[in-house]
Amino acid sequence: MISGFTVILEDDILYCSDENKYNSFEIVLFVEKLMKFFKWRLRNICFKSKKVGKERIIVEHVITNAGQNLFFCVVGSFSAGSQEAFKMLKEFRKQVNNQYKDLARLKFASEEPTFNQVINLIIEYLQDKYLEPLEEEIIYEKTNDIGQNTILYAGISAQGLPIISQLYDKNLLMTLEKDKTSENIELFTSDLSAKLATISMNTLIRTKTKIKEIHLDDTVNNNSKKVILFGNINGYSIDFIANGNFFKIKSIFKKLKSKMVLDSAFQNDFSGDLRPFKHLKYYLDEVVKEFDQIY
Incomplete structure (x- = not known):
């Protein structure tokens, strides 16, 4: 153990x-x-x-x-x-x-x-x-919420290259003391996606395993629990950053993966062409909207 x-x-x-x-x-x-x-x-x-x-x-x-x-x-x-x-x-x-x-x-x-x-x-x-x-030890799942349950970011990448990077909470930029301009948001999401891809790829290369979760505490707000979830569909990586109850976040992430695995965009190797993946942005938006309504 x-x-x-x-x-x-x-x-x-x-x-x-x-x-x-x-x-x-x-x-x-x-x-x-x-x-x-x-x-x-x-x-x-x-x-x-x-x-x-x-x-x-x-x-x-x-x-x-x-x-x-x-x-x-x-x-x-x-x-x-x-x-x-x-x-x-x-x-x-x-x-x-x-x-x-x-x-x-x-x-x-x-x-x-x-x-x-x-x-x-x-x-x-x-x-x-x-x-x-x-x-x-007997482990009990804690279902009580600490703070608000919110999806902060979702991204899809292949071979370490970002395909879709969606920032759902622009307040994350406040950590970097950046203005919420379109340019700063784009740079921020691109940099964040690259860092997550680096973590995922290095885990696979160095340990021959796949990273699944990173759990974090917000040092500004002690009651805020952050989690980063990593998924894989036919060589494509799906990343989720969320705030709140881990088990509820993981549940919606599993639902997202189970639906996306059926999408034809993931059936072929990534060629560098982003057009077949554009519709997934709207799909991610709908999942986030559904999550906000439920939780």
């Missing part, structure tokens, strides 16, 4: 407990670039493969006084709602902080040969303590 631990500072992996999971933890580095795009805090990332099934990186994301991103992570077959996994991760961070009182000491120690030995002892203790609680 527990596959590996890591400590990451910005784009530097200071510690990784299992070399076989190094590539999985590298995906945090690509998501970290998205964190700088928004004022959001990373909570977890979900992957799926035919060989391993679902795995999730649970994240304790610390933003330092200097604005640096520090990540304490554990990967395993955890549910999104696992309280025991988050308890274990918080204790991992606490134990590491007890050993290295500040960021400078942590960074310096990570270059010393004894660093891995110290962290390995912490991990052995945590695995012994939490293995049984994790196995026996």
Whole structure:
């Protein structure tokens, strides 16, 4: 159930407990670039493969006084709602902080040969303590809403190239302190689509798995939960960014995929011609409208 631990500072992996999971933890580095795009805090990332099934990186994301991103992570077959996994991760961070009182000491120690030995002892203790609680934990889906349920963005891409990028909440530009002009919206959605495509492609290339979910907290509004969902239809990627209840968002995303998979536009490889996909924009708009009416 527990596959590996890591400590990451910005784009530097200071510690990784299992070399076989190094590539999985590298995906945090690509998501970290998205964190700088928004004022959001990373909570977890979900992957799926035919060989391993679902795995999730649970994240304790610390933003330092200097604005640096520090990540304490554990990967395993955890549910999104696992309280025991988050308890274990918080204790991992606490134990590491007890050993290295500040960021400078942590960074310096990570270059010393004894660093891995110290962290390995912490991990052995945590695995012994939490293995049984994790196995026996019963997960309940939380259906209570926290904030408004809203679709913020939807996009379709192929081979890392954006086909459709629709921004449904222009307030996202406020994070970047940009005016809501047509030009800024177009640049924003194009850049966002490229970042999501980079995350998706690098996950597939580096880990031989498909990324399914990224869960985040809005650092401006503590009650706001963000989720990014990734889907695949015959080599085409569908991306969703939404705010609110995860299970309701996932439900509408599944409905969207089940309908779009029947569309003839997805039956052929992408040739670079955008014309066969133009009608999908209106389809996305209808799905978003339906979601807003229901939820």
